[in-house]
Protein backbone atom coordinates (compact mmCIF):
# COMPACT_ATOMS: atom_id res chain seq x y z
CA UNK A 1 0.00 0.00 0.00
CA UNK A 2 2.86 2.33 1.00
CA UNK A 3 4.72 1.62 -2.24
CA UNK A 4 1.50 2.07 -4.22
CA UNK A 5 0.78 5.46 -2.62
CA UNK A 6 4.36 6.60 -3.34
CA UNK A 7 4.57 5.42 -6.93
CA UNK A 8 1.20 4.53 -8.36
CA UNK A 9 -1.88 6.30 -7.02
CA UNK A 10 -0.95 9.79 -8.28
CA UNK A 11 -1.23 8.74 -11.92
CA UNK A 12 -4.58 7.16 -11.08
CA UNK A 13 -5.85 10.49 -9.77
CA UNK A 14 -5.34 9.97 -6.06
CA UNK A 15 -2.94 12.46 -4.50
CA UNK A 16 -1.84 11.86 -0.93
CA UNK A 17 0.44 14.27 0.91
CA UNK A 18 3.23 13.56 3.39
CA UNK A 19 3.44 9.75 3.27
CA UNK A 20 6.10 8.41 5.63
CA UNK A 21 7.22 4.98 6.76
CA UNK A 22 6.92 4.49 10.52
CA UNK A 23 8.93 1.28 10.97
CA UNK A 24 8.32 1.03 14.73
CA UNK A 25 4.56 1.27 14.21
CA UNK A 26 4.76 -1.24 11.33
CA UNK A 27 6.58 -3.73 13.62
CA UNK A 28 3.99 -3.11 16.37
CA UNK A 29 1.16 -3.89 13.93
CA UNK A 30 3.02 -7.05 12.83
CA UNK A 31 3.50 -8.15 16.46
CA UNK A 32 -0.20 -7.55 17.17
CA UNK A 33 -1.17 -9.69 14.15
CA UNK A 34 1.15 -12.51 15.27
CA UNK A 35 -0.16 -12.32 18.86
CA UNK A 36 -3.76 -12.26 17.65
CA UNK A 37 -3.23 -15.34 15.48
CA UNK A 38 -1.37 -17.34 18.13
CA UNK A 39 -3.87 -16.40 20.86
CA UNK A 40 -6.60 -17.52 18.43
CA UNK A 41 -5.02 -20.97 18.33
CA UNK A 42 -4.85 -21.09 22.14
CA UNK A 43 -8.58 -20.28 22.22
CA UNK A 44 -9.33 -23.11 19.76
CA UNK A 45 -7.25 -25.52 21.90
CA UNK A 46 -9.33 -24.58 24.96
CA UNK A 47 -12.63 -24.76 23.09
CA UNK A 48 -11.83 -28.23 21.75
CA UNK A 49 -10.38 -29.46 25.07
CA UNK A 50 -6.86 -29.92 23.68
CA UNK A 51 -4.12 -29.84 26.35
CA UNK A 52 -1.50 -27.21 25.55
CA UNK A 53 1.88 -27.87 27.12
CA UNK A 54 4.39 -25.05 26.60
CA UNK A 55 7.98 -26.28 26.34
CA UNK A 56 10.64 -27.97 24.25
CA UNK A 57 9.98 -31.60 23.49
CA UNK A 58 12.36 -34.46 22.77
CA UNK A 59 11.65 -38.14 22.26
CA UNK A 60 12.45 -40.28 25.29
CA UNK A 61 11.22 -43.39 23.48
CA UNK A 62 9.05 -44.35 20.52
CA UNK A 63 5.87 -43.49 22.44
CA UNK A 64 7.04 -40.86 24.91
CA UNK A 65 8.00 -37.20 24.60
CA UNK A 66 9.88 -35.51 27.41
CA UNK A 67 9.06 -31.80 27.72
CA UNK A 68 11.26 -29.12 29.32
CA UNK A 69 8.53 -26.74 30.43
CA UNK A 70 8.73 -23.00 29.75
CA UNK A 71 7.82 -22.28 33.38
CA UNK A 72 10.54 -24.69 34.56
CA UNK A 73 10.55 -28.38 35.33
CA UNK A 74 9.77 -31.34 33.13
CA UNK A 75 6.81 -33.44 32.18
CA UNK A 76 6.34 -36.37 29.83
CA UNK A 77 3.55 -37.19 27.42
CA UNK A 78 2.79 -40.62 26.05
CA UNK A 79 0.96 -41.49 22.85
CA UNK A 80 0.39 -44.51 20.61
CA UNK A 81 0.95 -42.26 17.60
CA UNK A 82 2.84 -38.97 17.73
CA UNK A 83 2.80 -36.30 15.01
CA UNK A 84 6.01 -34.29 14.64
CA UNK A 85 5.15 -30.77 13.43
CA UNK A 86 8.25 -28.83 14.43
CA UNK A 87 8.42 -26.73 11.27
CA UNK A 88 11.63 -25.90 9.46
CA UNK A 89 14.83 -24.04 10.28
CA UNK A 90 17.06 -21.85 8.18
CA UNK A 91 19.91 -23.86 6.64
CA UNK A 92 23.17 -22.85 8.37
CA UNK A 93 25.56 -21.10 6.02
CA UNK A 94 29.27 -22.00 6.37
CA UNK A 95 31.28 -19.02 7.64
CA UNK A 96 28.26 -16.83 8.37
CA UNK A 97 27.14 -16.48 11.96
CA UNK A 98 23.48 -15.57 12.26
CA UNK A 99 23.07 -12.95 14.99
CA UNK A 100 19.57 -11.77 13.91
CA UNK A 101 20.97 -8.21 13.93
CA UNK A 102 23.31 -7.90 10.97
CA UNK A 103 23.11 -11.39 9.51
CA UNK A 104 19.46 -12.29 9.77
CA UNK A 105 17.07 -15.07 8.86
CA UNK A 106 13.59 -14.15 7.65
CA UNK A 107 12.63 -13.97 11.36
CA UNK A 108 15.17 -11.19 12.00
CA UNK A 109 14.37 -9.55 8.67
CA UNK A 110 10.80 -8.89 9.72
CA UNK A 111 11.90 -7.48 13.08
CA UNK A 112 14.46 -4.90 11.92
CA UNK A 113 14.82 -1.81 14.08
CA UNK A 114 15.83 0.40 11.16
CA UNK A 115 15.81 0.26 7.38
CA UNK A 116 19.26 -0.97 6.25
CA UNK A 117 21.18 1.08 3.70
CA UNK A 118 22.05 -2.00 1.65
CA UNK A 119 20.88 -5.59 1.78
CA UNK A 120 21.99 -8.91 0.27
CA UNK A 121 19.40 -11.68 0.17
CA UNK A 122 20.88 -15.20 -0.04
CA UNK A 123 18.46 -17.62 -1.66
CA UNK A 124 16.01 -17.05 -4.45
CA UNK A 125 13.11 -19.13 -3.18
CA UNK A 126 9.73 -17.79 -2.13
CA UNK A 127 10.98 -16.21 1.11
CA UNK A 128 14.05 -14.69 -0.62
CA UNK A 129 11.83 -13.12 -3.27
CA UNK A 130 9.46 -11.88 -0.58
CA UNK A 131 12.39 -10.22 1.23
CA UNK A 132 13.46 -8.46 -1.99
CA UNK A 133 9.85 -7.33 -2.42
CA UNK A 134 9.79 -6.03 1.17
CA UNK A 135 12.92 -3.96 0.52
CA UNK A 136 10.89 -2.05 -2.06
CA UNK A 137 8.23 -1.48 0.55
CA UNK A 138 10.74 0.09 2.94
CA UNK A 139 12.25 2.41 0.36
CA UNK A 140 13.07 2.62 -3.33
CA UNK A 141 16.66 3.50 -2.30
CA UNK A 142 17.00 0.15 -0.50
CA UNK A 143 15.32 -1.69 -3.38
CA UNK A 144 18.00 -0.29 -5.68
CA UNK A 145 20.67 -1.54 -3.26
CA UNK A 146 19.16 -4.99 -2.72
CA UNK A 147 21.10 -7.91 -4.18
CA UNK A 148 19.80 -11.46 -4.46
CA UNK A 149 22.21 -14.41 -4.58
CA UNK A 150 21.04 -17.82 -5.66
CA UNK A 151 22.54 -21.12 -6.68
CA UNK A 152 22.27 -21.78 -10.42
CA UNK A 153 19.02 -20.92 -12.13
CA UNK A 154 15.50 -21.93 -11.13
Ligand SMILES: Cc1cc2nc3c(=O)[nH]c(=O)nc-3n(C[C@H](O)[C@H](O)[C@H](O)COP(=O)(O)OP(=O)(O)OC[C@H]3O[C@@H](n4cnc5c(N)ncnc54)[C@H](O)[C@@H]3O)c2cc1C
Pocket residue numbers: 055056057058085086087088106107127130
Ligand atom coordinates in the same frame (compact mmCIF):
# COMPACT_ATOMS: atom_id res chain seq x y z
C1 LIG B 1 8.97 -15.04 6.20
C2 LIG B 1 7.95 -16.11 5.95
C3 LIG B 1 6.78 -15.79 5.26
C4 LIG B 1 5.82 -16.77 5.00
N1 LIG B 1 4.69 -16.40 4.35
C5 LIG B 1 3.72 -17.31 4.14
C6 LIG B 1 2.51 -16.94 3.51
O1 LIG B 1 2.28 -15.79 3.16
N2 LIG B 1 1.58 -17.92 3.30
C7 LIG B 1 1.78 -19.21 3.70
O2 LIG B 1 0.89 -20.04 3.50
N3 LIG B 1 2.93 -19.58 4.28
C8 LIG B 1 3.90 -18.68 4.53
N4 LIG B 1 5.07 -19.06 5.13
C9 LIG B 1 5.27 -20.47 5.44
C10 LIG B 1 4.56 -20.85 6.69
O3 LIG B 1 4.90 -19.98 7.74
C11 LIG B 1 4.99 -22.27 7.04
O4 LIG B 1 4.80 -23.11 5.93
C12 LIG B 1 4.15 -22.78 8.18
O5 LIG B 1 4.28 -21.95 9.30
C13 LIG B 1 4.64 -24.18 8.55
O6 LIG B 1 3.81 -24.61 9.61
P1 LIG B 1 4.28 -25.72 10.57
O7 LIG B 1 3.18 -25.92 11.57
O8 LIG B 1 4.77 -26.90 9.77
O9 LIG B 1 5.58 -25.15 11.28
P2 LIG B 1 5.79 -23.79 12.21
O10 LIG B 1 4.71 -22.81 11.93
O11 LIG B 1 7.20 -23.45 12.01
O12 LIG B 1 5.52 -24.40 13.64
C14 LIG B 1 6.44 -25.31 14.26
C15 LIG B 1 6.36 -25.07 15.77
O13 LIG B 1 7.07 -26.12 16.43
C16 LIG B 1 7.81 -25.53 17.49
N5 LIG B 1 8.93 -26.44 17.81
C17 LIG B 1 10.07 -26.70 17.11
N6 LIG B 1 10.83 -27.60 17.75
C18 LIG B 1 10.17 -27.92 18.89
C19 LIG B 1 10.44 -28.80 19.98
N7 LIG B 1 11.54 -29.56 20.06
N8 LIG B 1 9.54 -28.87 20.99
C20 LIG B 1 8.40 -28.12 20.96
N9 LIG B 1 8.09 -27.28 19.96
C21 LIG B 1 8.95 -27.19 18.94
C22 LIG B 1 8.27 -24.19 16.95
O14 LIG B 1 8.60 -23.32 18.04
C23 LIG B 1 6.99 -23.74 16.22
O15 LIG B 1 6.10 -23.09 17.08
C24 LIG B 1 6.04 -18.11 5.42
C25 LIG B 1 7.21 -18.44 6.11
C26 LIG B 1 8.15 -17.47 6.38
C27 LIG B 1 9.40 -17.86 7.13
